[in-house]
Amino acid sequence: MVRRxxxxxxxxxxxxxxxxxxxxxxxxLGSLREPGSGFVFFWLGLLISVLAISITLNGVRxxxxxxxxLWQGARWRxxxxxxxxxxxxxxxxxxxxxxxxxxxxLLFLMTFVDPVKPVLSIPISIVxxxxxxxxxxxxxxxxxxKGSWLEGLPLVG
Amino acid sequence: xxxxxxxxxxxxxxxxxxxxxxCFIGVFIGTLVGVLPGIxxxxxxxxxxxxxxxxxxxxxIIMMAGIYYGSMYGxxxxxxxxxxxxxxxxxxxxxxxxxxxxxxxxxxxxGIAALGSFVAGTFAIIALMLVAPILAKVAVAFGxxxxxxxxxxGLTILSFLTxxxxxxxxxxxxxGVVIGLIGLDQINAMPRLTFDRLELVDGIGLVPVVMGxxxxxxxxxxxxxxxxxDIVQSRIGSLWPSRDxxxxxxxPIGRGxxxxxxxxxxxxxGAVISSFASYxxxxxxxxxxxxxxxxxxxxxxxxxxxxxxAAGGAFIPLMTLGIPPNVIMALLLGAxxxxxxxxxxxxxxxxxxxxxxxxxxxxxxNIMLLVLNMPLIGMWVQVLKAPxxxxxxxxxxxxxxxxxxxxxxxxxxxxxxxxGLLGYLMRKFGYEAAPLVLAFVLGPMLENxxxxxxxxxxxxxxxxxxxxxxxxxxxxxxxxxxAPLLPALRKKREKVALDVTE
Numbered sequence: 001m002v003r004r005x006x007x008x009x010x011x012x013x014x015x016x017x018x019x020x021x022x023x024x025x026x027x028x029l030g031s032l033r034e035p036g037s038g039f040v041f042f043w044l045g046l047l048i049s050v051l052a053i054s055i056t057l058n059g060v061r062x063x064x065x066x067x068x069x070l071w072q073g074a075r076w077r078x079x080x081x082x083x084x085x086x087x088x089x090x091x092x093x094x095x096x097x098x099x100x101x102x103x104x105x106l107l108f109l110m111t112f113v114d115p116v117k118p119v120l121s122i123p124i125s126i127v128x129x130x131x132x133x134x135x136x137x138x139x140x141x142x143x144x145x146k147g148s149w150l151e152g153l154p155l156v157g
Numbered sequence: 158x159x160x161x162x163x164x165x166x167x168x169x170x171x172x173x174x175x176x177x178x179x180c181f182i183g184v185f186i187g188t189l190v191g192v193l194p195g196i197x198x199x200x201x202x203x204x205x206x207x208x209x210x211x212x213x214x215x216x217x218i219i220m221m222a223g224i225y226y227g228s229m230y231g232x233x234x235x236x237x238x239x240x241x242x243x244x245x246x247x248x249x250x251x252x253x254x255x256x257x258x259x260x261x262x263x264x265x266x267x268g269i270a271a272l273g274s275f276v277a278g279t280f281a282i283i284a285l286m287l288v289a290p291i292l293a294k295v296a297v298a299f300g301x302x303x304x305x306x307x308x309x310x311g312l313t314i315l316s317f318l319t320x321x322x323x324x325x326x327x328x329x330x331x332x333g334v335v336i337g338l339i340g341l342d343q344i345n346a347m348p349r350l351t352f353d354r355l356e357l358v359d360g361i362g363l364v365p366v367v368m369g370x371x372x373x374x375x376x377x378x379x380x381x382x383x384x385x386x387d388i389v390q391s392r393i394g395s396l397w398p399s400r401d402x403x404x405x406x407x408x409p410i411g412r413g414x415x416x417x418x419x420x421x422x423x424x425x426x427g428a429v430i431s432s433f434a435s436y437x438x439x440x441x442x443x444x445x446x447x448x449x450x451x452x453x454x455x456x457x458x459x460x461x462x463x464x465x466x467a468a469g470g471a472f473i474p475l476m477t478l479g480i481p482p483n484v485i486m487a488l489l490l491g492a493x494x495x496x497x498x499x500x501x502x503x504x505x506x507x508x509x510x511x512x513x514x515x516x517x518x519x520x521x522x523n524i525m526l527l528v529l530n531m532p533l534i535g536m537w538v539q540v541l542k543a544p545x546x547x548x549x550x551x552x553x554x555x556x557x558x559x560x561x562x563x564x565x566x567x568x569x570x571x572x573x574x575x576x577g578l579l580g581y582l583m584r585k586f587g588y589e590a591a592p593l594v595l596a597f598v599l600g601p602m603l604e605n606x607x608x609x610x611x612x613x614x615x616x617x618x619x620x621x622x623x624x625x626x627x628x629x630x631x632x633x634x635x636x637x638x639x640a641p642l643l644p645a646l647r648k649k650r651e652k653v654a655l656d657v658t659e
Contacts, residue, residue, distance in 0.1 A: 005585075005586050005587075006586075008586075009586040009587075009588070013328055013332075016332070020335055023349075023350060027347070027349055031616060032611055032616030032617075032618075033611070033612070033615050033616035034611075034612060034616075035607075035608045035611055035612075037342040037344075037345060037347045037349055038349075039608070040334070040338065040604045040607065040608075041335065041338065041349065041350075044331050044334055044335050045335075047327075047331050048328055048331045048332060048335070051324045051325075051327055051328040051331070052328065054324050055322070055324055055325060055328070058322075064587070070585045070586070071585075073382075074381040074382060075380065075381045075382065075383075076381055078380040078381055079377050079380065079381050079581065082376070082377060082380060082553070083377070083574070083577075083578060086373075086553075086557075086574045086577070087574060089557065089570075090567060090570045090571050090574060093561075093567050093570065094567055098558075102554050102557075105550070105553070105554065105557075106550045106551070106554060109549070109550035109553065110546065110547070110550055113380060113546075113550075114380060114545075114546035114549070115546075116544075116546055116547055120547070124547060124551075125550075128551055128554060129554070132554065132555070132558055136558065136562065140208060140211055141211065142207065142562045143565060144558075144561070144562075145567075
C-alpha cells in the first residue's frame with residue numbers, strides 16, 4: 001500500500017484540499033444570497049479532498065504503479081541538476097545580471113547534464129546569452145537585470 | 158453584406174506591412190516550434206506574450222494566432238520524418254506519415270499534409286467568419302448562469318477527454334481554479350491566499366504557470382531519458398502528391414475538415430481529439446482498413462485536415478463568448494487582456510478592426526504557410542538534426558527570459574521553477590496539466606459568474622437550471638461526469654481519452 005504512487009499522490013492532494021477548505025473557512029463563507037470571499041475556496045477544497053481520498057483509496061487497494069517504478073531506468077540525476085541550476089539561477093539573476101547568469105547556466109547544462117564538446121558549448125553559450133540580451137535590451141527594449149554585483153562593467157553597465 | 162464590409166476592413170488591417178511582418182513571424186515561429194519536438198505552441202506563445210506588448214494589439218494577436226496554426230502545419234513535418242509528433246495533434250500523423258516516409262514517399266506525405274491543412278484552414282476561416290457574427294448576437298443575451306454553466310461544461314469535456322483517471326483530471330481542474338483565484342477578490346477586493354506576499358496580490362501570472370507546467374516539465378521529462386530520433390535519411394523527392402493520392406485524399410480531407418471544425422468549436426475539445434477521431438472514421442470507412450498504420454495516405458490527409466480545421470474552429474468560443482476552449486486560446490485571451498481588450502459578443506461591434514483583422518490575417522497566414530512549408534522542408538529537416546542536448550539549454554533560457562519579461566519580476570521565475578517541478582511530478586504520477594491550466598484561466602470568471610448568479614437569484618440555485626442554455630450545459634456536464642461509472646461508457650472513454658497536454 002505505502003509503496004503505491006497513487007497512495008502518496010492522493011495523500012498530497014488530500015493535504016492540499018484540507019488546507020484550501022480551512023483557508024476558505026477563514027476567508028468567510030458568506031451566505032447563498034451573498035457568497036463571501038471563501039465560498040468557492042471552501043467548496044473546491046472539499047471537492048479536492050473527496051477526489052484525493054478516492055485516489056488514495058485506489059493506492060490502498062493496490063492499484064497503479066509502485067513509486068519506484070516511476071523512476072526505473074530514468075536519468076533522475078539530470079532532473080536534479082537542472083532544478084538545482086534553475087534555483088541557483090533564480091537567486092543569482094539580479095546579482096550577476098542576465099548575461100553572466102545565462103552564460104553560466106548554459107555552460108553548466110551543456111557540461112554536466114548532457115555533455116556537449118567545449119568547442120561547441122562555449123561559442124553556443126556566448127552567442128545565445130549575448131544575442132538574446134542584445135535582441136531584448138536593444139531591439140525590443142525589454143529591461144533585463146544588469147547585475148548588482150557587476151555594476152560599472154562595460155557589457156552590463 | 159456586413160460580413161463583406163467587415164472582411165474588407167479586416168484585409169486593410171491584415172495587409173498593413175507591419176501586420177504582414179508580424180503574421181510572417183508568427184507562422185514562421187509556429188512552424189519552427191511545430192517542427193521541434195520538446196517545444197510546442199503553448200511554450201512559444203507564452204514566451205512571446207510579453208513581446209506583443211511592444212506593438213499594436215492587432216499585430217501582437219495576429220502573431221500569436223499565426224504561431225498556433227503555424228505549429229499545426231509544422232508538427233506534421235516532424236511526425237512524418239522523425240516519427241516524433243512535433244505537437245500532440247500530430248500524434249496520429251506519425252502512424253501512416255512515417256510509414257510512407259520509410260517507403261520513400263515522404264514527399265507526398267508532407268505534400269498532402271500541407272495541402273489538407275491549407276484546405277481545412279481556409280474552410281475553418283470562412284466558417285468562423287460566417288458563424289461568429291450569428292453566435293455573437295445570441296451571446297449578447299447570455300447572463301452569469303449561462304457563462305458559469307458553459308465554463309463548467311468546457312472543464313468537464315476537457316477532463317473527460319484527458320488521458321487516464323477522470324478523478325485526477327477533475328482534481329486538476331479544481332486545483333487550477335484555486336490557483337487562478339489567488340489574489341484580490343474581484344467583488345470585495347479582499348486578499349486571498351496571498352500569505353502577505355506583495356507579489357501575490359495581483360494573482361499568479363499565466364505565463365510562469367504555463368511555462369513551468371509545459372516548458373520546464375517537458376524538458377525535465379525529456380532529459381531523464383535518451384531521445385532516439387529515427388530521421389528518414391532518403392531523399393524527400395517531389396512534394397506534389399500523385400493523381401491517385403489526391404483522389405484517395407479528397408474524401409478524408411473533406412470529412413476531416415468538417416469534423417475538426419465542429420470539434421474545435423466545442424469547449425474542451427480541439428485539435429488533438431479531432432485528429433484521432435478523423436483517423437478512426439477513415440479507418441472505419443476504408444475498404445482496406447488493414448493498410449492503415451502501414452503508409453495509407455488517407456491516414457495522413459484526414460487527421461491533418463481535422464487538426465487544422467479544429468485550430469480555426471477554436472477561435473469561435475473565444476471571439477464570440479470570450480471563453481477560451483483550450484489552453485492555447487487561453488493564452489490568446491491573455492494577449493487580448495494585456496492590451497485591455499475583452500473578447501466576447503461585443504468585440505465585433507466595439508473593435509471591428511481587430512476582430513476582422515485577425516480573421517483576414519488567417520487567410521494571409523494560411524497562404525504564407527503553404528508557400529513557406531513546401532520549399533522550406535529541407536531547412537526544417539536540418540533543424541530537426543540539431544541534438545536535444547544543445548536545444549534544451551537554449552529552450553530553458555528562452556523560458557526564463559519569457560517569464561521574466563512578462564512581469565519583470567524574479568518571483569515569476571521562481572513560480573516557473575515551482576510549477577515546472579510540479580508539472581514534472583504530475584506527469585510521473587499520471588496527472589494532466591491541461592485541465593489545470595484551462596481552469597486557472599477560467600477560475601476567476603467561473604467564480605465571478607457563480608457569485609453574481611447567486612446574488613441575482615437571491616441565493617436560489619434554480620437560476621442555473623431554469624434557463625435553457627445553462628440547463629443544457631449542466632445536463633451534458635452531469636452525463637459526462639457519470640459516464641465513467643458505466644463500464645461500457647468507461648471503455649469508450651478510455652478509447653478516445655487522449656493526451657491533450659500540448
